[in-house]
Amino acid sequence: MTPTELLLDRASCKSYTSEPLLPDEARLIVQAGQAAPSGMNRQPTAFLAVLDPAIRDRLSRLNAAVLQTKTDPFYGAPAVFAVLADPSASTYLYDGSLAAGQMLLQANALGLGSCWIHRAREVFETEEGKSILKQAGLPEDYEGIGFVIAGHPATKPAVKKKTSLTGWLV
Ligand SMILES: Cc1cc2nc3c(=O)[nH]c(=O)nc-3n(C[C@H](O)[C@H](O)[C@H](O)COP(=O)(O)O)c2cc1C
Structure with missing residues (x-):
């Protein structure tokens, strides 16, 4: 696929196989986030990459608790x-x-499924969330913006029709 086709082909994936990501794939996803533009190039972002199943499950539980599910x-x-x-x-x-948007696109470029999952702010406001940040050597006072999940799709998601308003002045 061309880069343009890859951009237009992205879709949120909501079912995965258990096949883990390779460390190199995870690194490329983080690099895509780090490569994003930022206001005045301040790069105020921080990235937590979780491949450890036990910590992944703790984050899942914290997120589910916000949703009360x-x-x-x-x-x-x-x-x-x-x-x-x-x-x-x-x-x-x-x-x-x-940054999260670029990570979603990078996952697609790698042939992986991905999706933005919300409630990162609430998760990292909890003591347990902060302790995970501390364990990873990240500042505990940063605000959670979003989760990007990635893996091998159990079924490839269909690309949705997009209809955002667009005004053309040509
Ligand atoms: C800010 C934001 C929050 C989202 N939160 C969730 C979420 O918590 N759970 C989820 O399943 N999908 C979430 N999504 C994914 C959307 O459901 C998805 O992007 C939307 O349905 C459009 O589908 P597409 O990504 O395939 O184009 C979120 C997306 C964005 C941008």
Whole structure:
């Protein structure tokens, strides 16, 4: 697929096989997030890459608790990335969201499924969430922006029709 086709082909994947990600695949996904533009190039983002099944499951439980459900909000995906950002940077929310977007696209380029999963802010406001950040050597006062889950699709998701308003002045 050409790069343009890859951009247009992305779709959120909500079912995964248990096949783990290779460390190199995980690194390339994080690199795509790090490569994102940021306001004044402050790069206020931080990335947590979780391939360890026990920690992945703890994050899943914390996320499910926010939703008040017992089902896995990560749809069985073996790899979970969290994008966080320093809220003292005025553009932190935009910077973090853009980084997550690039990670979703990189996963697609690698032939993997991916999806943005919400509630990262609430998860990393909890003591357990902060302790996971501490264990990874990340600042505990950064705000969770979003989770990017990735893995091998159990079924390839269909690309949805997009109808956002567009005004053309040519
Ligand atoms: C900010 C944001 C939050 C989202 N949160 C969730 C979520 O918590 N759980 C989920 O299954 N999908 C979540 N999604 C994925 C959307 O459901 C998905 O992007 C949307 O349905 C469009 O489908 P597409 O990504 O295949 O184009 C989120 C997407 C965004 C951008």
